Amino acid sequence: MLDYLARRLLVMIPTLIAISIITFIIIQLPPGDYLSTLIAEMESRGESVDVAKIAALRAQYGLDKPMWEQYFYWAIGFLRGDFGYSFEYQLPVADVVGDRVMLTIVLNFGTILFIYLMAFPIGIYSATHQYSWGDYSLTLLGFIGLATPNFLLALVLLYFANVWFGTSIGGLMDPSYIDQPWTWPKVLSVLEHLWVPVIVIGTAGTAAMIRRLRANLLDELQKQYVITARAKGLSPMRALLKYPLRMALNPFIADIGNMLPQVVSGSAVVAMVLSLPPTGPMLITALQSQDMYLAGSFLMFLAALTVVGMLISDLALAWLDPRIRLGAGTGR
Numbered sequence: 001m002l003d004y005l006a007r008r009l010l011v012m013i014p015t016l017i018a019i020s021i022i023t024f025i026i027i028q029l030p031p032g033d034y035l036s037t038l039i040a041e042m043e044s045r046g047e048s049v050d051v052a053k054i055a056a057l058r059a060q061y062g063l064d065k066p067m068w069e070q071y072f073y074w075a076i077g078f079l080r081g082d083f084g085y086s087f088e089y090q091l092p093v094a095d096v097v098g099d100r101v102m103l104t105i106v107l108n109f110g111t112i113l114f115i116y117l118m119a120f121p122i123g124i125y126s127a128t129h130q131y132s133w134g135d136y137s138l139t140l141l142g143f144i145g146l147a148t149p150n151f152l153l154a155l156v157l158l159y160f161a162n163v164w165f166g167t168s169i170g171g172l173m174d175p176s177y178i179d180q181p182w183t184w185p186k187v188l189s190v191l192e193h194l195w196v197p198v199i200v201i202g203t204a205g206t207a208a209m210i211r212r213l214r215a216n217l218l219d220e221l222q223k224q225y226v227i228t229a230r231a232k233g234l235s236p237m238r239a240l241l242k243y244p245l246r247m248a249l250n251p252f253i254a255d256i257g258n259m260l261p262q263v264v265s266g267s268a269v270v271a272m273v274l275s276l277p278p279t280g281p282m283l284i285t286a287l288q289s290q291d292m293y294l295a296g297s298f299l300m301f302l303a304a305l306t307v308v309g310m311l312i313s314d315l316a317l318a319w320l321d322p323r324i325r326l327g328a329g330t331g332r
Contacts, residue, residue, distance in 0.1 A: 008314075012307050019303040020078075020296075024071045027292045027299075033063050034087040034290045074293060078300075084293025088286070093297050100282065101301070103172055103190075107201075110194055112259065114202040115209060122206075123213030128240065130218065138210070145207030154200045161196050172197070205259075213248060220244035246320055253320055256313035 032040075035058055042048075058064045062073060074084050083093035122142075126135045161167040173189040180186060220226065221244050229239045286295035 008311050012311075015307055016300070016303060017075075020075060020300055021071065023296055023299045023303070024074065024292070025067070027287075027290070027295055028067055028070075030290065032290065034292070035063060037290050070292075074296065083297040086286075086291055086294040088289050088291045088294070093294050096282075096294060097297070106190070107172070107194065107197060110198045111202045111205075114198050115205045118202070118206045119209035119213060123210045124217065124240075124245065126210065126214045127217035127221065142207040142210045145203045148203065150200050150204060153203060154196070157196045157200060165192075167192055167196075209252065212251065216248035216251060217244060220247050250317060250321055253316045254313050256309045256316070259309065 035054055039054060055064075062070055065073075077084055081094070083097075085091075086093050086096045089096045122138050126138050129135050172193050173186060174193075177186040177189050221240075223244075226239060226244055229242070230236070234242075283295060283298040285291075286298065
């Protein structure tokens with residue numbers, strides 16, 4: 001296991017380097033840069049443009065240098081913990097992000113936890129009680145969850161949260177705690193506001209996971225080894241948990257690497273509707289304004305989540321399914 005972990009960690013380094021190169025090139029592909037976008041906006045408003053000042057800013061930010069030189073400046077900064085300078089906010093990227101990364105992690109960890117806690121029991125019940133009233137009712141709720149637009153559900157839950165619980169509309173905390181140091185009342189305010197975006201973002205993922213788990217488990221329950229286990233007198237619960245459920249969970253464990261970045265990037269639209277501070281809306285704005293260092297840092301964060309998630313899913317699969325071995329096929 002230690003050798004496998006060492007190999008995977010070594011592979012992560014060139015993988016992230018290749019991703020950073022591709023990411024930087026894609027960000028630079030659109031014509032112009034942040035200052036070109038700024039000049040176009042100023043001219044559209046009828047404002048005068050100081051050519052000398054723009055040239056000085058272009059030299060100050062290194063935008064007059066070749067693409068490869070800009071990339072190396074950005075990549076070497078990553079090794080020092082310097083993620084570059086945000087042109088739009090006139091601050092280092094680390095200062096711009098601030099608490100947003102932590103709030104994003106809290107929001108998405110809560111969303112993933114909500115998805116798994118809701119989907120697994122419902123999916124197992126639907127599979128073991130096929131064609132029952134409970135199965136039909138939960139299936140209907142799943143279809144409603146898939147069909148309801150996230151932004152519409154967000155507006156409805158915001159209204160009820162404000163009317164029933166007096167929760168302030170928008171944001172992940174009460175406005176009085178914004179830019180204040182972290183205290184216990186501020187943490188409680190975050191928890192009070194957190195349930196609305198968690199339910200909104202997690203609803204679609206929960207509904208989809210319920211359908212997949214139900215189908216996978218139904219397929220496993222009809223296989224010969226389950227019928228044999230029941231014929232030998234194994235209790236229904238043990239016959240369910242021993243092998244069929246573990247085999248049905250394989251696709252979900254394998255999806256951890258995709259699920260982490262999807263939840264982060266997929267929450268961008270909902271975050272804009274709910275006026276949330278996490279990174280999704282800022283990423284969209286950075287891409288629109290061609291703030292390359294800010295956008296590149298966010299995309300590298302998503303890439304790192306994907307790489308780490310794939311490692312976690314591979315290790316979990318090896319533990320969950322005895323048919324999977326880390327060194328399988330290496331000696332052939």
